[in-house]
Amino acid sequence: IASEAVQWIGQRSNSPFFLYVPFTAVHLPVKEPDEFLARVPSAIVGGVPRQYAACIIHLDEAVGRIVKAVEASGKADNTLLVFTSDNGGSTAENNGQQYPPDDYPSGALTGSNVPLRGKKGDPYEGGTRVPTVLCWPGRLAAGTVCQTPIHITDWMPTFCSFAGYQATSELKWDGTNVWGAVTGKSSFPDRS
Numbered sequence: 001i002a003s004e005a006v007q008w009i010g011q012r013s014n015s016p017f018f019l020y021v022p023f024t025a026v027h028l029p030v031k032e033p034d035e036f037l038a039r040v041p042s043a044i045v046g047g048v049p050r051q052y053a054a055c056i057i058h059l060d061e062a063v064g065r066i067v068k069a070v071e072a073s074g075k076a077d078n079t080l081l082v083f084t085s086d087n088g089g090s091t092a093e094n095n096g097q098q099y100p101p102d103d104y105p106s107g108a109l110t111g112s113n114v115p116l117r118g119k120k121g122d123p124y125e126g127g128t129r130v131p132t133v134l135c136w137p138g139r140l141a142a143g144t145v146c147q148t149p150i151h152i153t154d155w156m157p158t159f160c161s162f163a164g165y166q167a168t169s170e171l172k173w174d175g176t177n178v179w180g181a182v183t184g185k186s187s188f189p190d191r192s
Contacts, residue, residue, distance in 0.1 A: 002062035006069040018159065021066060025059040026111075029094050029104040032058055047105030048094045067135075077138050080162070084132040084152065088113040090120040134182065148181040158182075 032054035040053045089111020095104045118124025153175035161177045180186030
């Protein structure tokens with residue numbers, strides 16, 4: 001996925017672009033190549049915890065490759081990068097019945113949402129509340145923290161606003177343009 005994203009970015013010479021990269025990592029079942037397992041700190045022990053950590057290392061490297069491709073394109077100062085997830089961490093069985101046996105290590109995933117209650121699939125905050133990281137050099141101050149709850153459906157109207165899109169009819173989006181809340185320049189919009 002990362003290789004295709006990097007190649008695609010390299011083909012966007014002077015044109016603006018929107019790129020959505022839906023990694024499946026970290027996702028069941030976890031079983032990583034030896035090159036990533038070798039990079040897991042020795043303090044992390046056990047088959048599933050080491051695989052889980054290796055999967056995160058693999059994801060981190062893939063995201064880094066995409067960021068470097070944006071920087072190499074010369075568009076970093078005019079590109080908003082958003083990194084987020086669709087759910088909280090999981091403690092599901094790695095080698096459960098829903099996956100065909102393929103030498104995956106057995107045991108529960110080591111996802112943790114502490115101090116929040118719940119996990120992936122739960123309606124509690126531990127299942128639905130996730131961090132989001134934004135990077136836009138020159139437009140967003142490094143280290144800024146937005147405490148406003150934002151939902152993933154908010155990104156579509158926010159991105160469309162950036163692009164200057166004007167709808168010709170009521171789109172009835174579930175989300176709201178939240179850029180003012182992200183930058184701290186306005187209060188959070190009323191969703192009622």
